Amino acid sequence: MNRTRRLRKTDSIRRLVRENKLTIDDLIYPLFIEEGKDIETEIVSMPGIKRFSLDRISKELDEVVELNIPAVLLFGIPSHKDEIGAETWDDEGIIQRSIRYIKKHYPDLYVITDVCFCEYTSHGHCGVIYDNDVDNDATLQNMAKQVISHAKAGSDMVAPSAMMDGMIETIRGALDTAGFPMIPIMSYAVKYSSAFYGPFRDAADSAPTFGDRRTYQMDPSNRSEGMREAIYDDQEGADILMVKPALSYLDIVRDLKNNFEKPIACYNVSGEYAMIKAAAEKGWIDEERVMMESLLSMKRAGADIIITYFAKEVAKVLLKK
Numbered sequence: 001m002n003r004t005r006r007l008r009k010t011d012s013i014r015r016l017v018r019e020n021k022l023t024i025d026d027l028i029y030p031l032f033i034e035e036g037k038d039i040e041t042e043i044v045s046m047p048g049i050k051r052f053s054l055d056r057i058s059k060e061l062d063e064v065v066e067l068n069i070p071a072v073l074l075f076g077i078p079s080h081k082d083e084i085g086a087e088t089w090d091d092e093g094i095i096q097r098s099i100r101y102i103k104k105h106y107p108d109l110y111v112i113t114d115v116c117f118c119e120y121t122s123h124g125h126c127g128v129i130y131d132n133d134v135d136n137d138a139t140l141q142n143m144a145k146q147v148i149s150h151a152k153a154g155s156d157m158v159a160p161s162a163m164m165d166g167m168i169e170t171i172r173g174a175l176d177t178a179g180f181p182m183i184p185i186m187s188y189a190v191k192y193s194s195a196f197y198g199p200f201r202d203a204a205d206s207a208p209t210f211g212d213r214r215t216y217q218m219d220p221s222n223r224s225e226g227m228r229e230a231i232y233d234d235q236e237g238a239d240i241l242m243v244k245p246a247l248s249y250l251d252i253v254r255d256l257k258n259n260f261e262k263p264i265a266c267y268n269v270s271g272e273y274a275m276i277k278a279a280a281e282k283g284w285i286d287e288e289r290v291m292m293e294s295l296l297s298m299k300r301a302g303a304d305i306i307i308t309y310f311a312k313e314v315a316k317v318l319l320k321k
């Protein structure tokens, strides 16, 4: 008889046949850095995650380095917003100063910067508005300015999340021309218009004031369109392809893994984090086990890299073992 249970008998044999493992090396930890002083605000819908001003961020960074997490992904919260998000390319902007601070004090921590506008625009959309919609090509010009400013400040990698057409080609060209040919691009290649971003928009103060993001982010119904998005970003020169959100889109993660010889990342987004935290708070699930199981499912689906608010907690669990 076929007896699959033979290889499940003891912990030792289960370890030997284990196919996928989550490691600290897989993790990127997002950080919200807010303009101002003495700020350390807990985000209500994301227990354990805070917005820090730069003068308060060091203990968070100490912990990240102590836990051996390889990289952080930076989001800035400016004190001033405008129609076009001009602070995103200000060399003295909150992100630029944060990059310089981190690279100075934590030179080995890999700094990835989110490249978008929604936290910086008065209307909360991811670019320049024209005729009630985001103007693709005008936004590309501003993205180019933004990445050059991040690169000059010392960012190790840029991660454009605006879902504008041609953004990877534009950014690659801008970085190369400005003398930064070695800075890689992690593209938010397949990013869905998702309700799972709700808590993030509170955290980053980036909810659109009119309409929604459906003219640029993808329809959750679509799978082959996701391949198309990834093909274009691959051709345009993305170094890493990301799927976002993660849990409801593991089929897309697997599609990308099967079709591209590039590292695949997924973003375990704020709503996915909040659901686990909330159920655990009620005592309805075992938080640690559900956290580990859901991140493992992303590895199994084919993710090489996971961006997650759980990074510190996962690292602690893995170090215990």
Ligand code: PBG
Pocket: 114, 115, 116, 117, 118, 119, 161, 162, 196, 197, 198, 199, 200, 201, 206, 268, 269, 270, 271
């Ligand atoms: C956009 C951006 C968003 C997230 C990361 N980058 C929000 C959005 O598209 O509205 C969401 C991350 C999360 O929910 O954890 N700059």
